[in-house]
Amino acid sequence: MPERLPPPGPSYLRERPVRVGDRTYRLGMGRPSDAPDGWWMTILWVADDEGVISFRDVAPAAGPPPDPPLPRLGPGVSGGLSGMILEDAGRLGIRLGLVAQPDDQTRPWRVPLAIRVAFRFEPARVATMGPNQLAEMVQDAFRVALEALSRR
16 A cells, blocks of 8 residues: 555545644545434545645654554544543544555554544534534544644
8 A cells, every 4th residue: 555645535625734843734524424323424634735645744753653643643633522522331432544554564654644534423512513513623623633643
């Protein structure tokens, strides 16, 4: 699997800037869908003019090799959506998955920065929100969590 891919399509929302060090990338989002079991799902990606960047482009610049990106990214995303995600039996309704798996499992940052996300939201919290408002909140939480990855 190459470290870069073409963007999966046009972004559902206006692309948002992601600033990592002195670089600025674009965060895109696929059209969200609601599954019958209550999960809200979409694909998020970060690109530049050459396509979807690699997780390596947002990795910490120094220090020991970091843990895989998704376990580091998950707490930031869930923190950014604090109070919005449904908790069931002590577990938050959030799932993050890579769109493409790394060829070498010992190098988990060498993979395109495109992920599938799924959330179960607190019904009372999202009842008054429109679909675009909810998508913007997810996009913003993801952007902030990504920008923090390179600083950890």
